Amino acid sequence: MDQTPTPHPADLADDLAGPPASVEEFRARLADILDDLPRRLRQCADHIAANTDRIAVSTVAELATGADVPPSAVMRFCQILGFSGFSEMQRLFREAYSPGWPDYSTRLKNLKEGGTGSPSALLAEFIEAGRQSLEALAKSADELALHRAVSVLAGADTVHIVGLRRAFPVASYLAYVFEKMSVPAMLHDGVGKLDHRFALRPNDAVLAITFAPYSEETLTLAQDARARGLPVVALTDRMTSPLVRYADAILTVPEVDFGAFRSLSATIAMAIALAVAIGTARGG
Amino acid sequence: MDQTPTPHPADLADDLAGPPASVEEFRARLADILDDLPRRLRQCADHIAANTDRIAVSTVAELATGADVPPSAVMRFCQILGFSGFSEMQRLFREAYSPGWPDYSTRLKNLKEGGTGSPSALLAEFIEAGRQSLEALAKSADELALHRAVSVLAGADTVHIVGLRRAFPVASYLAYVFEKMSVPAMLHDGVGKLDHRFALRPNDAVLAITFAPYSEETLTLAQDARARGLPVVALTDRMTSPLVRYADAILTVPEVDFGAFRSLSATIAMAIALAVAIGTARGG
DNA sequence: GAATTTTTAGAATAAAAATTCCAAAATTGC
DNA sequence: GCAATTTTGGAATTTTTATTCTAAAAATTC
Numbered sequence: 001m002d003q004t005p006t007p008h009p010a011d012l013a014d015d016l017a018g019p020p021a022s023v024e025e026f027r028a029r030l031a032d033i034l035d036d037l038p039r040r041l042r043q044c045a046d047h048i049a050a051n052t053d054r055i056a057v058s059t060v061a062e063l064a065t066g067a068d069v070p071p072s073a074v075m076r077f078c079q080i081l082g083f084s085g086f087s088e089m090q091r092l093f094r095e096a097y098s099p100g101w102p103d104y105s106t107r108l109k110n111l112k113e114g115g116t117g118s119p120s121a122l123l124a125e126f127i128e129a130g131r132q133s134l135e136a137l138a139k140s141a142d143e144l145a146l147h148r149a150v151s152v153l154a155g156a157d158t159v160h161i162v163g164l165r166r167a168f169p170v171a172s173y174l175a176y177v178f179e180k181m182s183v184p185a186m187l188h189d190g191v192g193k194l195d196h197r198f199a200l201r202p203n204d205a206v207l208a209i210t211f212a213p214y215s216e217e218t219l220t221l222a223q224d225a226r227a228r229g230l231p232v233v234a235l236t237d238r239m240t241s242p243l244v245r246y247a248d249a250i251l252t253v254p255e256v257d258f259g260a261f262r263s264l265s266a267t268i269a270m271a272i273a274l275a276v277a278i279g280t281a282r283g284g
Numbered sequence: 285m286d287q288t289p290t291p292h293p294a295d296l297a298d299d300l301a302g303p304p305a306s307v308e309e310f311r312a313r314l315a316d317i318l319d320d321l322p323r324r325l326r327q328c329a330d331h332i333a334a335n336t337d338r339i340a341v342s343t344v345a346e347l348a349t350g351a352d353v354p355p356s357a358v359m360r361f362c363q364i365l366g367f368s369g370f371s372e373m374q375r376l377f378r379e380a381y382s383p384g385w386p387d388y389s390t391r392l393k394n395l396k397e398g399g400t401g402s403p404s405a406l407l408a409e410f411i412e413a414g415r416q417s418l419e420a421l422a423k424s425a426d427e428l429a430l431h432r433a434v435s436v437l438a439g440a441d442t443v444h445i446v447g448l449r450r451a452f453p454v455a456s457y458l459a460y461v462f463e464k465m466s467v468p469a470m471l472h473d474g475v476g477k478l479d480h481r482f483a484l485r486p487n488d489a490v491l492a493i494t495f496a497p498y499s500e501e502t503l504t505l506a507q508d509a510r511a512r513g514l515p516v517v518a519l520t521d522r523m524t525s526p527l528v529r530y531a532d533a534i535l536t537v538p539e540v541d542f543g544a545f546r547s548l549s550a551t552i553a554m555a556i557a558l559a560v561a562i563g564t565a566r567g568g
Numbered sequence: 569g570a571a572t573t574t575t576t577a578g579a580a581t582a583a584a585a586a587t588t589c590c591a592a593a594a595t596t597g598c
Numbered sequence: 599g600c601a602a603t604t605t606t607g608g609a610a611t612t613t614t615t616a617t618t619c620t621a622a623a624a625a626t627t628c
Contacts, residue, residue, distance in 0.1 A: 049524040057340050057378040070607050094341040104419050119434045120427045123557035127418050130553050134411050143404045150403050169453035261556050265549040269414050272545050273407035354577050
């Protein structure tokens with residue numbers, strides 16, 4: 001049809017060459033242009049990259065909503081990638097479409113077939129452990145205790161978070177969420193074996209996190225706070241935890257271990273819920 | 285409207301019940317009616333039974349051609365199965381392979397607007413977010429990339445872990461697991477704005493973790509390692525992450541957010557699996 | 569084998585989706 | 599701070615796709 005006269009091949013590689021002919025080419029071209037893309041088109045690229053598998057079964061409008069852009073932005077995006085329009089892009093994905101692993105359990109089984117100890121088998125185990133923990137938490141959550149914990153911590157001047165070793169990831173995530181929600185909080189991390197117990201002021205409160213085997217320092221801080229009359233909220237694994245005796249509100253989280261390591265899924269779910277509820281209660 | 289007098293319940297079960305609610309129900313109903321179907325409808329049934337997985341990405345016309353019948357026959361077929369039309373039938377198959385995901389964000393919006401800020405409602409949502417993240421991970425995990433990541437990191441002298449802000453909990457948990465498994469590892473925490481890039485030695489490797497909005501320091505360290513020829517493993521949220529360009533192995537984790545906060549369930553599952561696999565590979 | 573019922577094909581219509589286009593807004597370069 | 603350029607949002611348009619309807623063809627019944 002219409003032939004551009006004497007084109008420089010190198011210059012044209014990206015722009016005038018036909019549309020990507022495979023999903024790999026698609027990804028490559030996407031990565032290429034990604035960096036110099038204006039805001040809306042960037043949103044399209046991100047959302048589409050994250051949901052490549054949905055392109056085949058989505059409409060322009062649906063993708064646009066997902067990427068939080070107007071439909072015309074999606075159209076422009078398709079054209080920038082070299083397609084004549086959305087339909088042509090979609091055709092690529094429809095032809096390649098095969099509804100992957102239909103359900104969760106089949107796929108898990110499949111991962112495990114890599115052999116015991118293989119990375120994917122391990123992943124499958126940890127996924128399963130996490131899911132079971134979450135399910136157990138959904139069933140066992142103590143609404144009353146949660147409510148009490150929220151009101152205790154929402155009423156404090158500063159929330160002191162303490163959690164070490166395996167509980168430290170949870171503690172640090174809590175610190176992050178509190179900061180984002182402008183809740184005054186302090187993370188006691190035990191760096192350099194200092195303990196910052198002198199930072200505890202009247203009207204503060206302590207949120208202590210520990211699981212068996214319970215960390216000495218965490219217990220000490222909780223005890224200390226208790227002795228000074230500060231309220232303590234415990235996030236722990238069972239009602240027989242030594243933390244229980246110092247606590248005004250006790251949140252227990254049933255976590256399933258695989259090997260020596262906890263999944264932490266349930267603990268983190270509980271922690272974020274707690275933090276967000278507190279942030280909201282303080283009028284964040 | 286017109287009521288058949290004294291109907292035998294068994295006869296009506298198929299006709300009057302709503303449309304099939306799942307792929308299994310669909311297949312069951314199809315098998316039921318298959319035998320007493322006139323010629324053209326029979327052709328539809330056969331072709332559709334043989335190509336169930338293409339329904340999601342086909343048009344009426346395409347299916348009709350495939351079954352060698354006029355489009356109207358396909359329409360009648362859909363209605364006989366209990367659907368209002370083809371579109372309703374197609375919706376079933378489009379949604380079957382991504383349960384919940386499309387309208388999850390809508391649900392969160394509703395929850396916020398409905399003012400249901402009760403702590404336990406929040407907890408329920410975070411549990412749900414975590415569960416979905418884990419399931420999505422199970423479905424999307426890239427075994428090859430995981431394998432590559434393990435061998436890269438298992439071969440390193442020291443593993444440098446970097447992850448800040450919301451990624452920091454994951455990084456710190458990794459550091460904990462590595463320590464327990466006697467894998468030499470160093471956690472770069474950015475305390476005091478120091479960056480420890482001089483700690484990177486030949487034969488080391490970097491495990492970088494970051495999610496949008498990507499943290500500058502993490503990217504810098506990854507870039508630096510790359511420049512020195514050290515292998516980099518990326519644990520990030522999407523293929524369009526800026527980390528991708530510096531990485532030798534890329535692990536993407538689909539995580540469902542609640543507003544600004546990630547559930548982290550899937551990320552942690554992936555992280556522990558990775559760490560344990562590395563520990564095992566090194567003969568821990 | 570005529571009458572009745574069921575099934576069918578395809579044209580006509582309605583609905584939904586993709587695509588274009590342009591004025592307004594934002595950004596960039598000077 | 600102004601002019602030129604790029605980017606954007608949304609309404610208008612076109613194209614595609616689903617759906618309905620009806621007259622004709624088969625099939626069935628008596």
